[in-house]
Amino acid sequence: MRPAVSDVENPLADCENTQALDRAEASCRARGASLTAIRREVLDLLYRSPTGVKAYDLLARIKEARPGASPPTVYRALDFLIDQGLAHKIGRMNLFVACRHASHQIPSLFLVCPKCSGVTELQEQSVMSALSTSLAAAGHRLESPEVEISAICPKCVGAG
Amino acid sequence: MRPAVSDVENPLADCENTQALDRAEASCRARGASLTAIRREVLDLLYRSPTGVKAYDLLARIKEARPGASPPTVYRALDFLIDQGLAHKIGRMNLFVACRHASHQIPSLFLVCPKCSGVTELQEQSVMSALSTSLAAAGHRLESPEVEISAICPKCVGAG
DNA sequence: GAATGCAATGTTATAACATTGCATTTGTAC
């Protein structure tokens, strides 16, 4: 199966993550919220798992540094990050992913690969405007900026 | 909250359901599969719950007639119905719905209301073609004919 | 500097959702 968390040491990526974490911290503060140590650690783990990670895998990783961590520890952090627009939940797969897009003016598509469980975030104006129009016509209103779609990823398409 | 299962007696609907069940049985047989009693009962319960129903609510209903029923009883039936294209699972809500469209040549949108958990199935050519184009451009291939979207339903939009 | 308020976290337990594995029965082809 897929690794729970990116397993390659990569100092360059670490550096990018630190910057992203600092930006996230600033944007939380700007909203009067605080990216505490736990939340920052969870977000860091999400950044290191670009194709999504499960809550209990996160818990296992968090426990390495914080042996007392329990399910609520990670679920609270995840709820916070989702509230802050820093992460998304992929309902179909019970998978959590960091949001790579600074702000969600445009709703995102999440392509979930049913073969490898990988998640790709995509922003497509054309799809979203067609969607908005159809929803409005049906009397519905798009609520969440997250639309999940099962789609086989390029790697798995190739693998057959 | 919403009722687990449609609670109004309605002989007319019963009749429609019987016809739909018979059609479903025929289409299974045509594919070399068999819509057994349990599966038929589960599908019947799905038909009576147009906005979706949870697996353990189904289990409770099934147990009324079959006291020995257990989680695998309903999950196996649901898996079968999904394989046969007679039902869908809404991952975000752990909700199951009957499919109202005879065949899924066209993928369906499932509008899941985050307020009342109701599910509406919608077929929109324009959205789906925009989606197919974008996915193809990104190297992905739509796998499941089911696309779930969180959207507030007309009733809840009105309720504010 | 004690008391208060409050957000975050710790801790335990349990609810809710889903699957595995294996024994038994049923249906059906030969």
Next chain:
DNA sequence: GTACAAATGCAATGTTATAACATTGCATTC
């Protein structure tokens, strides 16, 4: 009627998520 596959019964377990309550740490007020 034997043999085989499909379906079901059943118990246990695995997985995901939340409830309920206690504690900590820090800022503010008195």
